[in-house]
Amino acid sequence: MGVLRIVTFLFLVSCVWSSYGLCGTKPAEVPKAKTIAELAARYDSSSCQECHEEAYEQWENSLHAFSILGTPRTAPTILTAVDNGLKLFPYSGVKTDDDIEVRHLMMCAKCHLPQLEEATDDVAREIVATIRAWMKEEDEDKAEELEEKIASLNIGCMVCHNKLAIIHKWQDGYPQPDTVYGSQDGEHEDTAYPKMGKAPAMSESIFCGQCHGEGPNFELDEPSQCATLYGSYLFAYIPEGGHDTCQECHMAKSGLGHDMQAYRDGTMIKMAFDVEVDAMSHFWRKDRTEGIIPLGVINVEIYNKSGHAIPDG
Numbered sequence: 001m002g003v004l005r006i007v008t009f010l011f012l013v014s015c016v017w018s019s020y021g022l023c024g025t026k027p028a029e030v031p032k033a034k035t036i037a038e039l040a041a042r043y044d045s046s047s048c049q050e051c052h053e054e055a056y057e058q059w060e061n062s063l064h065a066f067s068i069l070g071t072p073r074t075a076p077t078i079l080t081a082v083d084n085g086l087k088l089f090p091y092s093g094v095k096t097d098d099d100i101e102v103r104h105l106m107m108c109a110k111c112h113l114p115q116l117e118e119a120t121d122d123v124a125r126e127i128v129a130t131i132r133a134w135m136k137e138e139d140e141d142k143a144e145e146l147e148e149k150i151a152s153l154n155i156g157c158m159v160c161h162n163k164l165a166i167i168h169k170w171q172d173g174y175p176q177p178d179t180v181y182g183s184q185d186g187e188h189e190d191t192a193y194p195k196m197g198k199a200p201a202m203s204e205s206i207f208c209g210q211c212h213g214e215g216p217n218f219e220l221d222e223p224s225q226c227a228t229l230y231g232s233y234l235f236a237y238i239p240e241g242g243h244d245t246c247q248e249c250h251m252a253k254s255g256l257g258h259d260m261q262a263y264r265d266g267t268m269i270k271m272a273f274d275v276e277v278d279a280m281s282h283f284w285r286k287d288r289t290e291g292i293i294p295l296g297v298i299n300v301e302i303y304n305k306s307g308h309a310i311p312d313g
Helices: 002-019 036-042 053-060 074-086 102-112 114-118 121-136 140-151 157-163 205-209 229-237 246-253 266-272
Strands: 179-182 195-198 273-287 291-304
Touching: 036 114, 036 121, 074 102, 074 121, 102 114, 102 121, 114 121, 114 157, 121 140, 157 179, 205 229, 205 246, 229 246, 246 266, 266 273
Parallel strands: 179 195
Antiparallel strands: 273 291
16 A cells, blocks of 8 residues: 555656646657757757856856867767768768768767757758868868857757756656756746756766766667766776765866866866876996986876776767
């Protein structure tokens, strides 16, 4: 009887949640974006800046804000995946850039641009064409314009706070297009997102694990994934007694908030490593003609204190 009451309660909670329009029983249907500009506008984060200025400035400095452009290492790597991967795979169907479809880029875009699934194949080809043009362009002004176009595609606020906000959709419902998800529900002063809803797993490491995952994405026709941090976190750090979440280290304890840096940031490096350096001078007589040669002997020991394997990606 106790179990039945719990199940009934959860069912009623689910119904109440749905009645407020905060989640749905099926994915929201959205029209396919036909251009980079249209897709970028759909996930533009600039409207969040007015009310969430500090979080926006932190995000703006993070690699999430340049998830396709990268450092800028990511964009050229996408072309490598096309030229040294897709075009060489005998069954990919890609012989030229004109053959590229959204599904072909998802082995990169699943994490770097998950909203690409909401675009037509023309957008996938436009992305590749824009990156090629940017890498070849010698005029600085034109190159900068192309770089800005690439950078307009990113992991913005609504990728995390809407599209990827709900993980267990059969349990918590599907994210709705008019709702921004976080730690509370209610009204939201934004014409595009007038509602707020709770995302139960947003503060848990599994939320980050959607992209910083466990290994290859076997649901793809060509499994590929460079980020495996959540796997080592889950199967090594947690079993040995670790309890910090990704968010606690990369956002709270680091003080970086939505900047969420990793190897580029000095604070994160200090948190992740213990480094001991021991040095001594040594004189070595190489041979009789060259005489005594002074040498430096340096021993460096690095201990990984982070909750996952290093390096990654």
